[in-house]
Amino acid sequence: MFRDEIVLKIKAGDGGSGCISFLREAKMPKGGPDGGDGGKGGDVIFIADENYNTLYHLIHRPRYVAKSGERGWGKNCSGKGGHDLVVRVPVGTLLRDLDRNALLKDLARHDDRVVVCKGGKGGRGNQHFATSTEQVPRKAEPGRPGDERRVKLELRMIADVGLVGLPNAGKSTLLSRISAARPKIADYPFTTLVPSLGIVKISDWETFVVADLPGIIEGAHQGKGLGDKFLRHIERTRIILHLVDVSPEAMMPPLEAYRVIRKELESYSPVLAGKPEILLATKTDVTGARENAAALGKKLRKKPLQVSAATGDGIKPLVRELFGTLSRKDGMD
Ligand SMILES: Nc1nc2c(ncn2[C@@H]2O[C@H](COP(=O)(O)OP(=O)(O)OP(=O)(O)O)[C@@H](O)[C@H]2O)c(=O)[nH]1
Numbered sequence: 001m002f003r004d005e006i007v008l009k010i011k012a013g014d015g016g017s018g019c020i021s022f023l024r025e026a027k028m029p030k031g032g033p034d035g036g037d038g039g040k041g042g043d044v045i046f047i048a049d050e051n052y053n054t055l056y057h058l059i060h061r062p063r064y065v066a067k068s069g070e071r072g073w074g075k076n077c078s079g080k081g082g083h084d085l086v087v088r089v090p091v092g093t094l095l096r097d098l099d100r101n102a103l104l105k106d107l108a109r110h111d112d113r114v115v116v117c118k119g120g121k122g123g124r125g126n127q128h129f130a131t132s133t134e135q136v137p138r139k140a141e142p143g144r145p146g147d148e149r150r151v152k153l154e155l156r157m158i159a160d161v162g163l164v165g166l167p168n169a170g171k172s173t174l175l176s177r178i179s180a181a182r183p184k185i186a187d188y189p190f191t192t193l194v195p196s197l198g199i200v201k202i203s204d205w206e207t208f209v210v211a212d213l214p215g216i217i218e219g220a221h222q223g224k225g226l227g228d229k230f231l232r233h234i235e236r237t238r239i240i241l242h243l244v245d246v247s248p249e250a251m252m253p254p255l256e257a258y259r260v261i262r263k264e265l266e267s268y269s270p271v272l273a274g275k276p277e278i279l280l281a282t283k284t285d286v287t288g289a290r291e292n293a294a295a296l297g298k299k300l301r302k303k304p305l306q307v308s309a310a311t312g313d314g315i316k317p318l319v320r321e322l323f324g325t326l327s328r329k330d331g332m333d
């Protein structure tokens with residue numbers, strides 16, 4: 001199951017209370033105050049972790065509470081601090097304070113972290129309250145309460161390239177060809193229900209990230225099929241790779257398929273509609289597909305790239321083209 005929005009209640013640990021105690025030793029009947037301080041409460045820390053793709057693992061706990069600090073002890077011993085509570089979230093998670101509707105942090109890169117709730121300070125023990133006039137202080141502080149908040153987590157995937165197209169266009173198959181990702185592939189529509197990412201590696205230092213999205217159908221912006229809410233994930237991508245199945249058994253003739261998707265992108269947002277798009281004709285191993293690709297190119301007056309994920313034909317030039325376009329864009333960004 002995929003979750004891309006979730007509200008969590010979180011609370012940092014309370015500070016432990018300070019201790020009231022007096023030194024008692026055989027030869028010192030009137031020892032001074034020796035009550036230690038309470039420990040600090042644990043913080044709640046959110047960390048972006050590339051091993052997570054969704055927020056689903058977080059929904060089972062209604063509250064995230066860090067440990068409180070322990071109380072102080074005699075002999076000037078401070079209480080133990082409470083452990084921090086670490087919450088791991090996917091890269092691309094936005095954290096908002098729900099009650100103030102303020103952005104707390106955009107966890108955009110692996111290992112980005114933020115303390116969302118600070119643990120309460122421990123109270124001071126009575127050792128701190130002795131004065132020249134008060135030698136027997138019977139006073140210590142309580143610990144401070146830890147911060148408490150309701151936070152809204154919103155996941156936006158961060159990819160360089162977003163794959164869009166009708167169901168069955170071959171998006172997931174392509175991703176499995178160009179990256180180590182293993183999305184589900186099948187010959188029925190809406191196989192992909194949730195977006196997923198793959199990293200395309202040309203060399204150790206030349207990589208880019210591709211997002212595979214669920215198929216889009218006509219009327220997606222009105223909620224048809226899986227709707228268009230997934231499109232928000234490609235608002236942040238730099239290029240759209242638009243896949244059109246040009247095999248004769250495709251769901252729709254290529255030109256119509258192309259126009260349906262363009263219309264949905266345009267209805268979703270001008271940002272998406274204005275993104276650079278690379279046109280990709282898929283399944284060119286099927287008889288008649290190459291002719292259809294050529295005809296599509298003529299009608300649209302742009303030459304589509306062509307691939308067969310089945311045979312591997314055209315995959316390398318496609319990867320080079322994507323990388324080249326991203327690099328040229330880097331120069332302009
Ligand atoms: N002949 C041929 N079949 C392909 C090729 N690429 C994908 N297919 C087949 O097309 C069907 C759909 O492929 P998917 O990769 O699941 O398509 P998708 O675009 O991810 O589909 P959804 O997730 O439903 O939107 C599967 O049966 C694939 O085996 C190709 O290059 N050649």
Ligand SMILES: [Mg+2]
Binds near residue numbers: 171184213
């Ligand atoms: Mg798919």
